[in-house]
Amino acid sequence: MIEPAADDVHVDGAGSSAPARVRRAPRPVGSVRGVVLGAALLAAAFVSSPLHLPLNNPNEGVRVFATRALVEHGTTAIDAVVADWGYIDDKATRDGRLYSSKAPLVTLLAAGAYAVVHPLSGDLDRVALTRLCRVAGNVVPTALLVGVAWWALRRRRRDPVLADLAVVGLVTGTGLLASLHVFSGHALVAAAGAALTALALLDEVPSTRRLVGVGLIVSAAACAEYPAALLAPLAWPVLRRHPRRWRALLVLIGAAFVAALPTMAVHAASFGAPWRTGYSFLENAQYRPLVAGTLMGIGAPDLGVLGTALLSPEVGLFFFAPLSAVGVATLPRLPRADRLVVVVVVALFVLFIAGFRGWRGGWSVGPRYLSELWGVLAVVAAVGLEGWRPAVARAALVAVVVAGVVHSGLAGALFPHLPDLLQNPVGELVLPLVVRGVAPDSVPLALGLSPGLSVVVIVVVVALPLVVAVASRAPVSLLGLLVVPLLVAVDLALPGTEPGARGREVRRALDNWRPERGVPYLEDGAHDPRVLFAVDRGRLARNPTCPHEPPRPRRSDIGEGARVLDRARLPDDGLVVVDDALADAIAPRGGGALMVAARDVDVHLRGRLPCVGDIIVVVRAGAPWPASLRALRVVDDEDLGGGWRRRTLARGDGVAP
Numbered sequence: 001m002i003e004p005a006a007d008d009v010h011v012d013g014a015g016s017s018a019p020a021r022v023r024r025a026p027r028p029v030g031s032v033r034g035v036v037l038g039a040a041l042l043a044a045a046f047v048s049s050p051l052h053l054p055l056n057n058p059n060e061g062v063r064v065f066a067t068r069a070l071v072e073h074g075t076t077a078i079d080a081v082v083a084d085w086g087y088i089d090d091k092a093t094r095d096g097r098l099y100s101s102k103a104p105l106v107t108l109l110a111a112g113a114y115a116v117v118h119p120l121s122g123d124l125d126r127v128a129l130t131r132l133c134r135v136a137g138n139v140v141p142t143a144l145l146v147g148v149a150w151w152a153l154r155r156r157r158r159d160p161v162l163a164d165l166a167v168v169g170l171v172t173g174t175g176l177l178a179s180l181h182v183f184s185g186h187a188l189v190a191a192a193g194a195a196l197t198a199l200a201l202l203d204e205v206p207s208t209r210r211l212v213g214v215g216l217i218v219s220a221a222a223c224a225e226y227p228a229a230l231l232a233p234l235a236w237p238v239l240r241r242h243p244r245r246w247r248a249l250l251v252l253i254g255a256a257f258v259a260a261l262p263t264m265a266v267h268a269a270s271f272g273a274p275w276r277t278g279y280s281f282l283e284n285a286q287y288r289p290l291v292a293g294t295l296m297g298i299g300a301p302d303l304g305v306l307g308t309a310l311l312s313p314e315v316g317l318f319f320f321a322p323l324s325a326v327g328v329a330t331l332p333r334l335p336r337a338d339r340l341v342v343v344v345v346v347a348l349f350v351l352f353i354a355g356f357r358g359w360r361g362g363w364s365v366g367p368r369y370l371s372e373l374w375g376v377l378a379v380v381a382a383v384g385l386e387g388w389r390p391a392v393a394r395a396a397l398v399a400v401v402v403a404g405v406v407h408s409g410l411a412g413a414l415f416p417h418l419p420d421l422l423q424n425p426v427g428e429l430v431l432p433l434v435v436r437g438v439a440p441d442s443v444p445l446a447l448g449l450s451p452g453l454s455v456v457v458i459v460v461v462v463a464l465p466l467v468v469a470v471a472s473r474a475p476v477s478l479l480g481l482l483v484v485p486l487l488v489a490v491d492l493a494l495p496g497t498e499p500g501a502r503g504r505e506v507r508r509a510l511d512n513w514r515p516e517r518g519v520p521y522l523e524d525g526a527h528d529p530r531v532l533f534a535v536d537r538g539r540l541a542r543n544p545t546c547p548h549e550p551p552r553p554r555r556s557d558i559g560e561g562a563r564v565l566d567r568a569r570l571p572d573d574g575l576v577v578v579d580d581a582l583a584d585a586i587a588p589r590g591g592g593a594l595m596v597a598a599r600d601v602d603v604h605l606r607g608r609l610p611c612v613g614d615i616i617v618v619v620r621a622g623a624p625w626p627a628s629l630r631a632l633r634v635v636d637d638e639d640l641g642g643g644w645r646r647r648t649l650a651r652g653d654g655v656a657p
Contacts, residue, residue, distance in 0.1 A: 092278035101278030110137030145191035152198030173404020177412030185224030194375030215255030320366030327377025330384020
């Protein structure tokens with residue numbers, strides 16, 4: 001796909017050949033500096049991500065289920081996996097069988113990797129398989145496409161620093177880093193958008209290999225996330241520069257068709273025809289109105305959506321990826337024919353997000369349904385600054401990359417699923433995570449570092465690619481540092497969520513993303529509840545200090561879970577174990593009791609519990625009991641009605657036999 005510079009022939013807008021224009025040979029990506037920068041980018045992607053545990057994220061989970069079904073059961077149907085691992089959303093159903101409703105390319109890539117290791121590893125559990133899927137189906141192909149974009153930018157740019165900054169900004173200054181930590185296609189299509197734009201803006205006659213590469217990338221993007229088909233117009237500048245356009249078109253279409261064959265095969269096996277997708281067979285009845293009467297959920301544009309999708313601190317494209325704003329501002333500096341194509345692509349995605357009924361997309365860092373524009377506009381920003389004074393262009397790009405790292409890079413490394421109920425998630429969640437030293441499961445924690453020191457290491461590693469990119473240019477680096485305090489002050493001053501709602505949402509979010517090591521300290525409105533234990537997958541980590549404070553007011557929530565817990569009269573201290581069906585009512589409750597969903601058991605109590613209080617279990621009648629709790633004496637058993645029971649257990653030493 002990447003050919004040597006022997007094709008250096010300039011073609012004008014009419015397609016006629018002319019002598020190659022003399023260009024300064026760029027510093028190759030494979031140089032020592034390029035290798036160091038590439039290693040820094042990989043470190044930013046891996047230091048915080050490999051140990052992240054699976055969330056109850058259906059976008060990721062249903063793809064993992066499908067990967068297991070393909071390799072272990074030889075089918076696209078996930079019924080057997082659901083029966084074994086339990087409920088997962090985002091499914092499609094046809095003829096009584098269940099399937100993933102998602103575009104299948106990343107699943108197929110992960111299944112290929114799993115098929116290679118399966119004879120040696122055997123069947124992997126969900127945690128291990130999820131981690132394999134994230135790397136093989138997401139990180140590796142994304143890295144390859146970022147490499148293509150980087151090569152093409154370096155080939156075109158006279159100033160390699162701008163090319164380096166654009167790539168650094170794409171990886172660490174947009175939502176791409178967060179998307180790398182989740183098994184989905186959004187990081188891949190962002191990188192595909194960058195690669196296609198960079199190849200489209202190369203003012204050279206494309207070789208056959210490059211035509212094949214463009215066809216493969218266009219097809220792969222659409223097969224990873226269906227809306228990425230809107231990137232297809234970026235193939236036109238490549239075709240326009242070829243002296244035999246019809247022949248070039250056939251090569252490109254042929255490559256795209258071959259790349260789409262596996263996806264078409266999955267569609268045919270799952271939904272009865274190569275052109276049918278899971279959106280026509282959604283299982284969840286709540287999702288069906290989103291696609292009814294539309295093209296896969298895309299209807300008439302609602303322009304009122306654009307203010308939030310583009311500008312807001314909740315999810316706005318330009319807030320979480322300021323590099324995109326520079327790309328829009330520098331669009332007029334592109335050659336006219338190329339500019340027209342890029343404008344068409346940007347307009348298509350803006351109309352798409354305005355017309356997409358599910359445009360918000362749940363928890364995410366930035367607008368994940370506009371992830372293709374992260375890549376397109378990052379490349380345009382670098383190319384559009386061509387001709388400016390180098391010092392000014394570099395300083396401008398450093399400033400916006402720094403802003404992107406603060407808004408998106410830190411979130412991607414520490415909490416890559418910003419809750420959609422927070423109005424200012426950077427100021428209300430991300431920056432407090434840094435200040436309070438709340439680290440995710442990560443390499444630093446696995447090496448035994450404290451949570452606070454782990455956060456420091458993660459922040460340094462995320463900032464490292466930017467430092468490498470401008471290492472020999474001290475004034476530019478210092479300018480970037482000056483942006484940080486101003487930016488943080490603005491982020492903290494932005495209007496936020498009502499304190500009570502914010503506290504509940506942050507608590508709920510971190511309960512889903514709680515690290516295996518470390519005890520986070522959270523602020524909840526006027527109260528400072530200490531989490532007495534760090535819980536993950538049934539393990540209790542002891543907090544050596546137990547504050548004896550007055551009972552804190554309980555918070556109410558809607559739904560059956562809250563009503564059952566209200567009837568259960570929960571204690572202000574101690575341990576509470578509840579049935580999975582009550583899990584959604586756990587986080588908003590407040591109070592001193594730690595509540596653990598029964599799905600996380602077998603619960604192993606390590607030594608003596610550090611705080612006084614009862615051990616309360618609220619489960620459905622007849623539900624299985626954890627072995628460690630079965631060993632304790634039941635001192636009270638109360639029928640709560642509706643099939644629920646509340647049992648109080650004798651504390652004793654709290655040691656499982």
